[in-house]
Amino acid sequence: MRKIIIGVMGPGSSASYQDKQNAFELGKLIADEGWVLLSGGRNSGVMDAVSKGAKSADGLTIGIMFDMNESKISEFVDIPIMTDMGSARNNINVLTSSVVVACGSIAPGTLSEIALAIKGGKQVVLLGQDSEAQKFLTTIGKDCVSVVANPEDAIAVVRKLLKS
Amino acid sequence: MRKIIIGVMGPGSSASYQDKQNAFELGKLIADEGWVLLSGGRNSGVMDAVSKGAKSADGLTIGIMFDMNESKISEFVDIPIMTDMGSARNNINVLTSSVVVACGSIAPGTLSEIALAIKGGKQVVLLGQDSEAQKFLTTIGKDCVSVVANPEDAIAVVRKLLKS
Amino acid sequence: MRKIIIGVMGPGSSASYQDKQNAFELGKLIADEGWVLLSGGRNSGVMDAVSKGAKSADGLTIGIMFDMNESKISEFVDIPIMTDMGSARNNINVLTSSVVVACGSIAPGTLSEIALAIKGGKQVVLLGQDSEAQKFLTTIGKDCVSVVANPEDAIAVVRKLLKS
């Protein structure tokens, strides 16, 4: 009965309007596929938008929380996992996800998640970074990294990765 | 949209027949209440039985996994959170639960979870320990610990605690 | 060149005068043996006293810190390991220690460390608990638990355990 969990990682307060639009759309499409959405769970930026998108399509949303601050939990998170272990929880984010989608411009937290995902043998899909970041990360991650142009393509790649 | 999560902690391979029967019943009753079940997620003892019970009543089940060994995930766990951090994950088990129910004879892992729950300010409900263990833990935990006689009483106490 | 590390666990602000005297003496004797002292690293109770004792005999002291709050680091800790992972760090305390000494009346944090130590296959030496706690913990821990009457006896037991 194990569900498929797709992780979406991205910036909090530094997310752009486009990052959040992409995140909302990603969340919606993930829920449409019947997958569970996992994120960092906060009520800002990509984390909030992707959870909101998933809930708009009646999806199930998990947030792997940074600390015990309840006021920072997105209202669109169904299941907040309270780790109280700061950024060390980033490793749980990626190990729990079948595939990791990095959405939006690269902030240090997201960069650590991409790196930990590659280290942990996970596939990473890149959406919305600048071309230098995508080039660098593809060099580091080799066969573990795919670059896509929009949320629909991200879902298509995830679908293919889940089958392989 | 945040769901209520109830954690049930108990022994794995050292669980008795009675421990597992109580766990199954607890899981079923938790699902009947519409609560999400959280456990250590393994396919043995109380962890397996409580997840099986919750699924028998169409509940949602989370397992906070000890390591990356996929073959140890209970088939009754919907959402395995892969921590890869060994017993340190016990702290996540209790911090994520609104209330913690300890089910069955006290093994060291469960004892650590009870202690971490009290330390973390969580309420603990004790079911199925011997009277010495219950006395000792009540002394340590003071107002944070309740002792119950059967799964139905455990649920009644949890319901009351959630309201307070 | 690996050094022998002895962990001493005990209450913070709830430590009694006797607990702190025992802790100071333990720290001093551990340093006298040439062992490295490990504790929870805070500037209160057993953690502070045991580190002070070790420094009084020119020992080396490690503190496995709960959070990033620098003002809570004991001035007698040489090497604060900043985990920022709350009580989950208790598992690191015990896994890093060759032998764990629990000093003083049992608070929930110390109880979790004793339980995690037993779970992790470590030997635990109990000093200064009441007889009920010692009886309960000996039942749980079986061959992994020794009870001693004073710091000198604790050191004698640790010395024996290190040889076996």
Add this chain to the structure above:
Amino acid sequence: MRKIIIGVMGPGSSASYQDKQNAFELGKLIADEGWVLLSGGRNSGVMDAVSKGAKSADGLTIGIMFDMNESKISEFVDIPIMTDMGSARNNINVLTSSVVVACGSIAPGTLSEIALAIKGGKQVVLLGQDSEAQKFLTTIGKDCVSVVANPEDAIAVVRKLLKS
């Protein structure tokens, strides 16, 4: 009595000859300054070489270990901290270090440590990466990242950072 701890992060088995030479020299110079060396603690690549270098100058060496596998601990590590928490320990590596030096070509583990260091507000010194990696990381880390040409320059930068 708190000591200054300098973290050196770098690849394990994928380290080049030059990476290991730089790491050895870094370790030696860190010990010469009276600083404590922290690394990932394994007996391969940069981790082993930097610890060996520090011991060649009578330094003190800490290894923050990935797992409980004792056979993977570098013989040049004095104090192995047994986290048993996989790559989540990378966050402890950087939070415990006053300054983080990344030595050698960028592998995913090191990349996660650089990212976590920046996220955690630590200063990072880059030695021995290709120019693309250095450019990308300087863009991400802004004022937190310095690029140096050799171990001596790394030490000079660390000395300056410690004073500021």
